[in-house]
Amino acid sequence: MRSSLALAAVLCFGGVAFAQQQNPLSYEAVAKAKAGQWAEYTMSMKGQPQTVKMKYAIVEKSAKSIALEVDSQTPIGPVLMHMTFEPSGPEAWKLVKARMKMGPSTQDMPAAALSQGGFKKAETPGKLIGTEEIKTAVGSFSCKHYQKVTPKEAGGSTIDLWMNDKVLPTGLVKMADSRGAEALLTATGNDAKAKMDMTGAAPTANIPGMSGEPASAPSGASSAPKTEKPEKSEKPAKK
Numbered sequence: 001m002r003s004s005l006a007l008a009a010v011l012c013f014g015g016v017a018f019a020q021q022q023n024p025l026s027y028e029a030v031a032k033a034k035a036g037q038w039a040e041y042t043m044s045m046k047g048q049p050q051t052v053k054m055k056y057a058i059v060e061k062s063a064k065s066i067a068l069e070v071d072s073q074t075p076i077g078p079v080l081m082h083m084t085f086e087p088s089g090p091e092a093w094k095l096v097k098a099r100m101k102m103g104p105s106t107q108d109m110p111a112a113a114l115s116q117g118g119f120k121k122a123e124t125p126g127k128l129i130g131t132e133e134i135k136t137a138v139g140s141f142s143c144k145h146y147q148k149v150t151p152k153e154a155g156g157s158t159i160d161l162w163m164n165d166k167v168l169p170t171g172l173v174k175m176a177d178s179r180g181a182e183a184l185l186t187a188t189g190n191d192a193k194a195k196m197d198m199t200g201a202a203p204t205a206n207i208p209g210m211s212g213e214p215a216s217a218p219s220g221a222s223s224a225p226k227t228e229k230p231e232k233s234e235k236p237a238k239k
Helices: 001-011 013-021 027-034
Strands: 038-045 051-061 066-074 077-087 091-104 103-108 119-120 127-136 139-149 156-165 170-178 181-189
Touching: 013 051, 027 091, 038 170, 127 156, 127 170, 127 181, 139 170
Parallel strands: none
Antiparallel strands: 038 051, 038 181, 051 066, 066 077, 077 091, 091 103, 091 119, 127 139, 139 156, 156 170, 170 181
């Protein structure tokens, strides 16, 4: 379904992935990047004709704060995520605020999810498999190939990442999920501007994934509690 493709892009490769520590950001790439630099990826799903365009952009950067936006163009409309990071020690950045806009709905990421986000210099995105050459629309890159298996509560899939710190601002060249999703670098630039208004609090919404809970109950499941029939009490027969 078209909506499944859009949600996969957001949940697997968008801002929520950062909160689940599955982020594709390279500390070195972010350190080299300047405000305005962006990298665009095309995501496809196995068996799906539609694709999703995702642009990762540094829209603000200083010694005290980095603002990153992920702008996704999906078959059901645009999805925008704005993330603000602040220093956490000399070689780490923590996620302090994240806001997502999906159609008319806007929602802030809860504090419990924020506490798990961020990136560190000493952190790797998974187990190093080796070095491979990856061809893209903007050239070929010698990449470090990493692999990690996510826990069952985060999907239980295997994620492969091909990284090169020369690709600014993320360091990501290619990303693939064992469930059939793949994202490949297709364009870069340096003219990005912030699109999200971060003033004030976002109105309450129910955007899938932002609360860390599924958007709806599994197919065939009932939300109504089960009621048990009272047991019949048998009285002894009168003689």
